[in-house]
Amino acid sequence: DAKTTQPTSMDCAEGRAANLPCNHSTISGNEYVYWYRQIHSQGPQYIIHGLKNNETNEMASLIITEDRKSSTLILPHATLRDTAVYYCIVSSTFGNEKLTFGTGTRLTIIP
Amino acid sequence: EADIYQTPRYLVIGTGKKITLECSQTMGHDKMYWYQQDPGMELHLIHYSYGVNSTEKGDLSSESTVSRIRTEHFPLTLESARPSHTSQYLCASSESAFTGKNIQYFGAGTRLSVL
Numbered sequence: 001d002a003k004t005t006q007p008t009s010m011d012c013a014e015g016r017a018a019n020l021p022c023n024h025s026t027i028s029g030n031e032y033v034y035w036y037r038q039i040h041s042q043g044p045q046y047i048i049h050g051l052k053n054n055e056t057n058e059m060a061s062l063i064i065t066e067d068r069k070s071s072t073l074i075l076p077h078a079t080l081r082d083t084a085v086y087y088c089i090v091s092s093t094f095g096n097e098k099l100t101f102g103t104g105t106r107l108t109i110i111p
Numbered sequence: 112e113a114d115i116y117q118t119p120r121y122l123v124i125g126t127g128k129k130i131t132l133e134c135s136q137t138m139g140h141d142k143m144y145w146y147q148q149d150p151g152m153e154l155h156l157i158h159y160s161y162g163v164n165s166t167e168k169g170d171l172s173s174e175s176t177v178s179r180i181r182t183e184h185f186p187l188t189l190e191s192a193r194p195s196h197t198s199q200y201l202c203a204s205s206e207s208a209f210t211g212k213n214i215q216y217f218g219a220g221t222r223l224s225v226l
Contacts, residue, residue, distance in 0.1 A: 032213065036215075044203075091213045098144075098156055098170070099213060
């Protein structure tokens with residue numbers, strides 16, 4: 001699985017959009033980008049995933065660059081409950097389906 | 112909401128005791144996983160299973176063992192607990208292979224303290 005690089009921490013004001021970047025420059029053609037988050041040592045929670053098109057669901061939007069070497073998770077209107085560690089993970093859909101969580105980005109929403 | 116359950120949530124136990132951490136899911140998922148996470152640290156995969164009677168060791172070596180006799184149940188056992196086993200243990204499940212998705216659903220975790 002390709003490695004990812006994320007900032008260690010970020011702050012965002014409550015009510016603003018939180019934009020979390022992720023670099024995955026060695027991603028291969030059959031690898032998806034997944035985002036999970038972990039709130040205060042609870043079990044991680046799936047947020048969204050994508051292959052090459054931008055994706056949106058009720059939780060967030062995922063923007064993947066055309067060359068697929070980086071992506072951005074967008075939380076459109078951050079709330080205090082969005083304070084968590086956010087993990088960007090690249091994983092193949094064939095054979096090896098293990099996820100490597102890494103250290104993630106600690107996002108703090110400021111009141 | 113994912114239907115995956117772990118018991119107990121918290122366990123404090125003495126050195127040398129045998130313990131079993133329970134994990135059950137009602138989603139009919141073939142694949143199940145155990146992760147270990149120390150406070151503030153990364154999650155590490157210690158065991159996984161692709162289905163009944165299938166178990167594999169993960170990326171992090173662990174003295175624990177697992178079994179998969181039923182699809183919905185994936186217990187983790189420590190034959191003789193030691194203080195070094197103190198950690199949080201997280202169980203997860205996902206749909207079958209080759210669905211094009213690798214969405215894992217996690218339980219709330221078991222916090223184990225070995226005195």
